[in-house]
Amino acid sequence: MRCPKHAPSMGLRTSLLAASLLCLVGGAGVGGAGIATAQEVAEERQGEIKGEILVEAPEEAPKRKSDPIPPLAIPLSDTASLARIPDDLMERKGLQLVLDRKHHQLLVLKDGQMTRRFPAAVGTTGWETPAGRFRVFEKVKDPVWTHPVSGDLVDAESKGNPLGSRWIGFYRDCNGRSGWDGEQYLDINGCTVAGFHGTPYRWTVGRAVSHGCVRLYEENVQEVFDLVRVGTQVTVLP
Numbered sequence: 001m002r003c004p005k006h007a008p009s010m011g012l013r014t015s016l017l018a019a020s021l022l023c024l025v026g027g028a029g030v031g032g033a034g035i036a037t038a039q040e041v042a043e044e045r046q047g048e049i050k051g052e053i054l055v056e057a058p059e060e061a062p063k064r065k066s067d068p069i070p071p072l073a074i075p076l077s078d079t080a081s082l083a084r085i086p087d088d089l090m091e092r093k094g095l096q097l098v099l100d101r102k103h104h105q106l107l108v109l110k111d112g113q114m115t116r117r118f119p120a121a122v123g124t125t126g127w128e129t130p131a132g133r134f135r136v137f138e139k140v141k142d143p144v145w146t147h148p149v150s151g152d153l154v155d156a157e158s159k160g161n162p163l164g165s166r167w168i169g170f171y172r173d174c175n176g177r178s179g180w181d182g183e184q185y186l187d188i189n190g191c192t193v194a195g196f197h198g199t200p201y202r203w204t205v206g207r208a209v210s211h212g213c214v215r216l217y218e219e220n221v222q223e224v225f226d227l228v229r230v231g232t233q234v235t236v237l238p
Contacts, residue, residue, distance in 0.1 A: 072206045073104035081107060082114060089235060096233040099214060101129055104206050108227060119206040121215035126179040129212050130171050130194060131238040136228050138169035164198015164218050166225040170234040181211060196221055
C-alpha cells in the first residue's frame with residue numbers, strides 16, 4: 001500500500017504479504033480520522049515483518065493437484081441471518097460489523113437493526129478467518145500489493161490488484177501460520193493481519209477461498225469503508 005505519486009519504501013515492500021496469494025500481513029494501528037496513507041502504514045511496520053513462503057512443498061505436504069473451487073454458501077433470509085447473532089450484539093448501540101463465516105456474509109448493524117447485508121469470501125479450510133470479537137484498527141485507500149514470492153508491485157490503479165481499492169484491517173497476531181492452501185504449502189513467520197478488502201475476482205465472493213481475509217465486491221467494500229472508523233467493533237461468527 002502506498003500513496004499515489006510516492007515511491008514505495010522497503011518497509012512497504014515487506015509489509016504486504018497479502019491478498020489473493022496470501023491475505024495475511026504485518027499490521028500497525030493508526031490514529032486520527034482512521035484513514036492511513038500507505039506511507040504511514042509502511043513506516044509503522046518497518047522491521048516488523050518476518051514472513052516467508054515455502055513455494056516448494058516439504059515431503060509431508062500433499063502431493064496432489066489443486067483442490068476444487070469451494071461452492072457458494074447457501075443463501076439465508078434476513079430472519080435466519082439475524083437469528084445467528086448473539087443477543088448481546090443485538091442489544092449493542094451504535095454501528096458494528098458481524099461476519100457470518102459459516103454462511104459467507106457480512107452484516108452491518110446499527111442500534112440492533114440490520115442496515116446492510118453483503119456476500120463475502122472468507123478463509124479456506126486450514127486458513128479460516130479468525131473468529132472472535134475485534135475492532136477496526138486500520139483503513140487504507142488504494143492499497144498497493146507486493147507479490148510475496150517475486151516482490152513485484154501491483155499498483156492501486158491496476159485492474160489486477162488483489163486488494164482492490166480499499167483495505168480495512170481488524171485482526172493482528174504474531175503467531176505465524178502454516179499449512180496447505182489447496183495449491184501449495186505456505187509457512188508464514190512473524191506478525192500477520194486479516195481484514196476486509198475489495199477484489200477484481202468477483203466470482204470468488206461468497207466462497208471460502210482466501211487465506212484469512214474477507215473479500216467483498218468493490219462497490220460493497222467502498223460502502224463499508226465509508227461507514228466504519230478505527231475502533232468500530234467487528235465480530236466474526238464461526
